[in-house]
Each structure stands twice: as C-alpha cells, then as structure tokens.
Amino acid sequence: QPITNDLVVAGFLNDNAPDFKALTIFIEHRYYGETAPFGSLDKAFDNTNNLGYFTSAQALADYAEVLMSLKKNLSAESCPVIVMGGSYGGMLASWFRLKYPHIAMGALASSAPILYFEDIVPQDIYYVIATNDFKEASMNCYKTIRKSWSTIDKIASQANGFSLLSKKFKTCKPISDSSELKNYLDSMYNKAAQYDAPPGYPVNQICDAIDKASKTTTDTLSRIAAGFIALNGKQKCYDLQAGNSLTYDKLGWYWQTCTDLVIPMGKNRDNTMFPVAPYNLNNYTKSCQAIFDDTVKARPHWIVNEFGGHDIKRVLKKFGSNIIFSNGLRDPYSGGGVLQNISNTLVAIKAAKGSHCLDIQYSSKDDPIWLTKMRASIIKIMKDWLAEYYKML
Amino acid sequence: QPITNDLVVAGFLNDNAPDFKALTIFIEHRYYGETAPFGSLDKAFDNTNNLGYFTSAQALADYAEVLMSLKKNLSAESCPVIVMGGSYGGMLASWFRLKYPHIAMGALASSAPILYFEDIVPQDIYYVIATNDFKEASMNCYKTIRKSWSTIDKIASQANGFSLLSKKFKTCKPISDSSELKNYLDSMYNKAAQYDAPPGYPVNQICDAIDKASKTTTDTLSRIAAGFIALNGKQKCYDLQAGNSLTYDKLGWYWQTCTDLVIPMGKNRDNTMFPVAPYNLNNYTKSCQAIFDDTVKARPHWIVNEFGGHDIKRVLKKFGSNIIFSNGLRDPYSGGGVLQNISNTLVAIKAAKGSHCLDIQYSSKDDPIWLTKMRASIIKIMKDWLAEYYKML
Numbered sequence: 001q002p003i004t005n006d007l008v009v010a011g012f013l014n015d016n017a018p019d020f021k022a023l024t025i026f027i028e029h030r031y032y033g034e035t036a037p038f039g040s041l042d043k044a045f046d047n048t049n050n051l052g053y054f055t056s057a058q059a060l061a062d063y064a065e066v067l068m069s070l071k072k073n074l075s076a077e078s079c080p081v082i083v084m085g086g087s088y089g090g091m092l093a094s095w096f097r098l099k100y101p102h103i104a105m106g107a108l109a110s111s112a113p114i115l116y117f118e119d120i121v122p123q124d125i126y127y128v129i130a131t132n133d134f135k136e137a138s139m140n141c142y143k144t145i146r147k148s149w150s151t152i153d154k155i156a157s158q159a160n161g162f163s164l165l166s167k168k169f170k171t172c173k174p175i176s177d178s179s180e181l182k183n184y185l186d187s188m189y190n191k192a193a194q195y196d197a198p199p200g201y202p203v204n205q206i207c208d209a210i211d212k213a214s215k216t217t218t219d220t221l222s223r224i225a226a227g228f229i230a231l232n233g234k235q236k237c238y239d240l241q242a243g244n245s246l247t248y249d250k251l252g253w254y255w256q257t258c259t260d261l262v263i264p265m266g267k268n269r270d271n272t273m274f275p276v277a278p279y280n281l282n283n284y285t286k287s288c289q290a291i292f293d294d295t296v297k298a299r300p301h302w303i304v305n306e307f308g309g310h311d312i313k314r315v316l317k318k319f320g321s322n323i324i325f326s327n328g329l330r331d332p333y334s335g336g337g338v339l340q341n342i343s344n345t346l347v348a349i350k351a352a353k354g355s356h357c358l359d360i361q362y363s364s365k366d367d368p369i370w371l372t373k374m375r376a377s378i379i380k381i382m383k384d385w386l387a388e389y390y391k392m393l
Numbered sequence: 394q395p396i397t398n399d400l401v402v403a404g405f406l407n408d409n410a411p412d413f414k415a416l417t418i419f420i421e422h423r424y425y426g427e428t429a430p431f432g433s434l435d436k437a438f439d440n441t442n443n444l445g446y447f448t449s450a451q452a453l454a455d456y457a458e459v460l461m462s463l464k465k466n467l468s469a470e471s472c473p474v475i476v477m478g479g480s481y482g483g484m485l486a487s488w489f490r491l492k493y494p495h496i497a498m499g500a501l502a503s504s505a506p507i508l509y510f511e512d513i514v515p516q517d518i519y520y521v522i523a524t525n526d527f528k529e530a531s532m533n534c535y536k537t538i539r540k541s542w543s544t545i546d547k548i549a550s551q552a553n554g555f556s557l558l559s560k561k562f563k564t565c566k567p568i569s570d571s572s573e574l575k576n577y578l579d580s581m582y583n584k585a586a587q588y589d590a591p592p593g594y595p596v597n598q599i600c601d602a603i604d605k606a607s608k609t610t611t612d613t614l615s616r617i618a619a620g621f622i623a624l625n626g627k628q629k630c631y632d633l634q635a636g637n638s639l640t641y642d643k644l645g646w647y648w649q650t651c652t653d654l655v656i657p658m659g660k661n662r663d664n665t666m667f668p669v670a671p672y673n674l675n676n677y678t679k680s681c682q683a684i685f686d687d688t689v690k691a692r693p694h695w696i697v698n699e700f701g702g703h704d705i706k707r708v709l710k711k712f713g714s715n716i717i718f719s720n721g722l723r724d725p726y727s728g729g730g731v732l733q734n735i736s737n738t739l740v741a742i743k744a745a746k747g748s749h750c751l752d753i754q755y756s757s758k759d760d761p762i763w764l765t766k767m768r769a770s771i772i773k774i775m776k777d778w779l780a781e782y783y784k785m786l
Contacts, residue, residue, distance in 0.1 A: 057454070061699065068698045077703075099492055101712040102701030305461045306454065308495030310470075314785055318738070319494040321711050345711070392707055 002033025011362025041248045084108035086357035106322035106385045111357045116336025125335030127272040130193035141207035146273040151220045172237040184240045196355045258288035262300045321345035328354020395426025404755025434641045473782045477501035479750035499715035499778045504750045509729025510696045518728030520665040523586035534600035539666040544613045565630040577633045589748045651681035655693045714738035721747020
C-alpha cells in the first residue's frame with residue numbers, strides 16, 4: 001500500500017522519536033503509492049519485463065541507497081539506524097537487518113510472518129488461529145459460522161435461493177452466486193480476527209450479535225446475517241463488492257504474492273470454521289497467469305532461498321543480532337511469526353491478547369495495559385541496543 | 394573469467410574434498426564463460442538493458458538458487474556448505490556467507506579486497522605494495538624502474554626514438570606511442586608483484602636481470618629491457634598487444650568494474666615506482682561510456698551500500714560468523730583485504746611471503762613450508778566449523 005496509509009496508522013515512530021531524538025524516515029516501497037519506476041505506474045505495470053524489478057530484494061536495496069545517501073547528506077554517517085515495519089513491512093525490517101547490518105543496527109519486525117513459506121509452518125495455521133479467536137469469543141458463534149457454509153449452499157441451490165440470500169443480507173445488488181457471499185464472509189471473519197483490536201474488538205461484535213440472535217431464532221442464516229449487520233453497522237443496503245476494484249496497489253500485491261512472496265495459505269483440513277479449500281500451486285500459478293501473462297510462474301522457493309526460514313533458530317543462533325520479532329498471538333499471521341528467542345539479541349515479544357501490528361500503531365489512553373507494556377519492552381530493548389552502539393563507537 | 398579457468402588452478406577444493414567427504418561444486422558466474430542469459434552472449438551483451446542483470450548481487454542469488462536446488466535434489470538439506478573463492482570470487486564468498494547464512498555455514502575468502510571501495514583504503518595502496526615487493530627484491534631494481542618512465546618519454550620524443558624503443562624491446566610491430574610500452578611495463582610489473590609465487594617468483598626474475606644488466610651498462614633502457622626479456626623468455630620478437638583482444642569475458646569485467654565493482658585504484662602520489670596517474674571518477678565514467686553507451690554511470694557507492702565495508706570491525710563484531718579472510722601480504726590487493734580478526738569466527742589469515750590467491754591453488758611438493766602451514770590453518774578452522782555444525786544439528 002502507499003506509504004501515506006502507514007503514516008496515519010503506524011504512530012509508534014512519531015510517538016517515540018522525540019524521546020530518542022530521532023529523525024523519522026518513511027520510505028515508500030517501489031511500485032506502490034507514487035513510487036513508480038519507468039516514469040509512471042502505467043508504464044511500470046505495463047508488462048512483466050518492467051515488473052521484473054518489483055521484488056522485496058530490490059526494495060531492500062532501495063532502502064539501503066536512500067539511507068546511505070541521507071546519512072551522507074546529513075553528515076550523520078555514525079548515527080545509528082533502527083528499521084521497523086509491520087506485516088510485510090516487518091518482514092522487510094527483519095530481512096534488512098540481516099542483509100544490511102552495516103546500515104541498520106537493529107530492527108523491529110512487528111507481526112512479520114517470515115516463516116509462512118514453503119512447509120515451515122502448516123498451511124492452515126492462519127485459519128486455525130482465526131478459528132480459535134472465534135471459539136474463544138463464543139463456542140456458539142464458532143459452531144454457527146462453521147455450519148453456515150453448507151446452509152448458504154443449500155439455500156442457494158433452491159428456487160428463489162439467491163433472492164432469499166440477497167434479502168437476508170440486504171445486498172445492494174442481487175447475489176448471483178453463493179461464492180460471492182461466502183467469499184465475503186470468509187474474508188470478513190479473517191479480517192475481524194486479524195484486526196481484533198481494542199476498543200472495537202470486531203470478533204466480539206460479530207459473535208455478540210450471533211449469540212444474541214441465537215436466543216430468538218434457530219435459523220443459521222439469520223444468525224449469520226445478524227453478525228454481518230452488527231459489524232458493518234446499519235446501512236440501507238450492503239455492497240459485497242465494495243473495495244473490490246483493482247488498483248495498482250492491489251495489482252502490485254498480487255504481483256508480489258505471485259512471483260516473490262508465495263505464501264502457501266490453505267484450508268487443507270476440516271479443522272477450522274472455514275470451508276475446506278486446499279492450497280494448490282498449479283491453480284495458484286494459473287490464477288497468477290490469468291492476472292498477468294502466461295510467462296508468470298509462482299516461485300514458491302524464492303523467499304526461503306533468498307532470506308532463509310528453515311531451522312531459523314539453529315541458523316541464526318550465532319549469526320545476526322538486534323531483531324525484535326513482536327507478535328500478537330490472536331493475530332492469525334502470528335502462526336508464521338518467530339515466537340521464540342533465537343539468541344540474546346534476536347528476541348520474540350508476544351502479547352497473548354494482541355492482534356496484527358498493534359504495537360507499532362499510535363498509542364492511546366484507552367490502550368490496555370498489556371499493550372502499553374509491550375511497547376515499553378520494545379523501547380527498553382532499543383535503548384539497550386543504542387547504549388551498546390554508542391559504547392562501541 | 395570462465396569457470397573452466399578456475400578448475401585447472403583452484404585445486405584447494407579437489408585436494409581436500411576427499412578428506413572432507415565433500416561434494417565439490419563449481420558454479421560459473423552469470424555472463425562469463427558459457428553462462429549466457431538471454432540465450433547467448435551476443436544477446437546478453439547486446440545492450441545495457443540486458444546487461445542490467447549482470448551484477449554481483451544477482452550472481453549471489455544464482456548461487457543460492459543452485460545450491461538450494463542441488464540440496465533438495467540430492468536430499469542433502471542438512472549437509473553443511475562451505476563457499477570459497479579467490480580475488481573477486483573471494484569477495485563473493487564472504488558476501489555470500491554474510492547474505493546467505495542459511496545456505497552457507499562458512500566461507501573462505503582468499504585474497505578478497507572487499508575494502509578497496511570508496512575511501513576505506515588509500516587509492517594507491519595496490520601500487521605501494523607492488524613497489525615494496527620490488528624494493529624488497531632489490532633497491533637498484535626499484536630505482537631503475539622508477540627512473541625508467543621519464544627515460545622512455547625522453548627517448549620517445551627524440552628523432553628515431555620510437556625506432557630505438559622498438560629495437561630495444563624487439564617488438565613485433567613498431568612502437569608508435571610511448572604509452573604503449575609504458576602501459577605494457579606498468580601492467581607487467583603489477584602482475585609480477587600480484588602473482589609473485591614460487592617456484593618462478595617473477596619479481597625476482599625481473600630484478601635479477603635488471604641487477605645483472607646494471608653491472609655491465611648504465612643505460613636505464615637496456616636494464617629495463619633485460620628485465621622484460623628475462624620475464625618473457627627469449628623470443629624472436631615481442632608482441633606488446635598480445636592478449637589485448639576484447640573477449641566477452643573481458644568486456645564483462647569492464648561492465649562490472651564500471652557499474653558494480655568500482656574499485657578506486659589510482660597512483661595519486663609520487664610515492665611508488667609507477668608514474669603518477671590519479672583516479673578520477675569523471676574520466677572513469679567517460680571511459681565506461683566509451684565502451685558501452687552514454688547511459689552508463691559508474692556507481693562508486695554501490696558495493697559499500699550493498700555489502701558494507703566501512704568500520705567493518707565494529708559492524709561485524711557481533712554480526713556474522715565463520716569467514717576466513719586469507720591474504721598474502723606481498724599481494725598488492727592485500728591492501729584492500731581484511732587483515733585483522735574481527736571476532737573469534739571472523740578471522741584473518743596472513744602469509745608474509747604470500748601473493749594473490751596462492752592458498753586456494755593446487756598443492757605441490759615444492760610448496761614452501763609457510764604455504765603448507767597456511768592451508769593447514771584454513772583446514773583446521775573449517776573442521777572446527779563442521780564439528781560445531783554437527784553438534785548443533
């Protein structure tokens with residue numbers, strides 16, 4: 001996404017920079033936002049040759065060039081640099097510290113699923129954790145959702161089924177395929193789990209409404225619709241296609257997940273509340289070729305070859321230093337995160353109640369104590385890094 | 394150069410692989426030898442767009458892909474990999490260990506001048522060391538060479554001067570410019586110093602002949618010619634242009650030294666036996682543009698930004714492990730090498746009498762004891778790495 005999106009959310013830097021007397025630098029990733037190689041996004045995305053320079057490794061090299069050039073221009077060669085980011089940005093932060101230790105002396109990798117590649121973690125770990133979030137909120141809610149997919153299919157297959165579904169979910173346009181609704185709900189539950197943050201706690205919003213409806217109706221669809229409406233707020237009608245338009249930012253992420261960051265996420269077993277949908281590399285490649293062209297091949301091994309991942313504890317035990325891997329354990333992506341200390345200076349910080357990237361957001365007086373403590377631990381570690389850095393200078 | 398050139402010289406692997414029960418793998422660097430992207434070398438070198446993929450970073454990524462794919466195909470995922478190389482190959486070996494610790498558990502970087510970038514070491518360090526090699530062989534030899542450049546210029550400026558020079562050096566084609574001869578001799582002395590290895594010891598060959606001639610003539614040119622002829626052996630005539638044809642391998646190295654590995658070598662002070670010839674980035678860029686096209690810009694900061702180099706001791710003290718930096722101190726390139734231990738596992742091995750890349754060549758029963766000892770130290774360290782690797786497995 002454009003860096004401007006991050007600026008208004010990732011407030012951890014702005015909150016803490018004054019105390020560190022730090023210069024904050026936000027560097028936009030090439031091909032996102034307004035960072036268009038070849039002069040314009042139209043040209044940058046024009047063909048797969050031009051897209052060939054759209055990789056995480058190239059982005060890291062950009063950061064290196066920008067930071068080194070800034071250091072020179074500001075006569076700040078010996079100033080320590082700490083890089084940070086969340087989600088994919090967190091992966092980039094940890095990889096940057098590993099690949100460019102001469103530029104960044106430390107990294108905060110928030111909610112960075114750097115192990116969600118090849119077969120390092122189970123393909124369905126994301127969905128298992130999301131399911132657990134719902135189970136924790138309410139077993140009735142979990143069971144209702146788990147049952148709902150076949151209910152939707154059953155209704156859709158009946159005469160007037162689509163009309164019934166459209167009416168139940170007050171869709172702006174009539175539903176013409178049950179997968180429209182199922183995909184929407186699937187994604188809605190996952191996002192709710194991923195961003196299940198205070199003060200809203202969307203998982204609770206959904207489950208409270210489902211549980212409340214369960215007291216007055218045994219109809220699964222009515223219960224699901226209650227959760228759907230509670231989360232979205234009362235509207236005249238609901239647009240299931242909202243946000244589905246294909247921006248360059250979205251296309252860019254497709255490009256990266258096709259060629260660079262091939263995350264093998266799949267619901268390969270019937271152990272979640274979601275319908276089974278196994279990951280299949282061939283189908284994945286076909287969908288990539290449908291978006292781009294036939295020359296595009298998914299590269300499922302690239303990230304692991306380039307940045308590692310297997311046996312990370314053994315490999316990095318005596319290699320690398322000064323990386324914080326922070327995770328909220330209710331974040332489905334934490335399943336691909338580093339959750340154990342690798343060494344004294346490669347540390348995992350976990351918040352049992354945390355969700356995706358909470359720690360790097362702006363602090364607020366309504367923050368729960370565990371979140372305030374999480375941020376304090378991170379700052380304490382960074383200050384230790386800096387003290388040692390200046391001692392060794 | 395093509396990997397086939399290395400195969401017949403870099404015998405350290407073949408000499409020791411059986412003892413380690415190791416598989417030896419020689420991977421050719423892209424764009425050299427027969428490793429032609431875009432289907433052929435003609436196409437690969439056709440334009441600067443195609444040459445854009447010709448970088449050290451891309452070569453490292455190739456090695457990663459090849460090694461990981463081999464490991465998978467051979468079911469050798471947990472087999473330790475040690476990478477090694479000499480000169481530029483030594484740089485690649487050390488950088489590979491730093492960037493791909495998950496693939497290579499150790500590296501031998503033989504005669505790798507990874508610090509010969511930006512202003513990390515003096516620009517003339519190469520020529521200072523080469524000069525010292527000649528001084529050590531004979532002060533008379535050093536003085537004769539140092540004086541010879543102006544002598545050559547003086548003669549060249551006289552009537553029949555070129556004819557006299559051509560006759561003195563028995564050139565196959567008449568000399569038409571004094572720089573022809575001076576460039577040849579300059580390069581000859583440097584190569585002699587760089588490869589001043591047993592049993593031939595070319596610096597001694599040159600200096601012995603110069604000293605011998607000095608007993609019978611005071612003529613500087615005759616003394617220099619004696620050194621020249623002694624090194625090249627008796628021939629009917631001497632071709633100063635021999636080996637000057639522009640192969641793709643040579644063009645490739647020009648490309649890399651223009652865009653990737655910009656080594657600022659220059660004789661900026663009158664403190665060597667060579668004529669003063671300062672390094673100048675503008676002129677350097679112009680010569681690159683003359684070879685390729687006007688879009689080519691020398692990137693003097695790239696290597697340092699990508700791989701580091703400044704304050705290497707501080708930066709790597711707690712980062713990285715298992716790299717041997719081996720250098721022969723009579724090798725002019727050792728001036729850009731890592732000559733001090735950085736940590737317990739980032740170690741410098743130095744041979745006071747050694748020249749360029751001697752340690753990774755085939756052993757021979759005529760090897761001096763210090764060379765045999767140098768190789769034994771390297772093998773001892775590698776065995777320690779392996780013992781620890783298997784312990785941690």
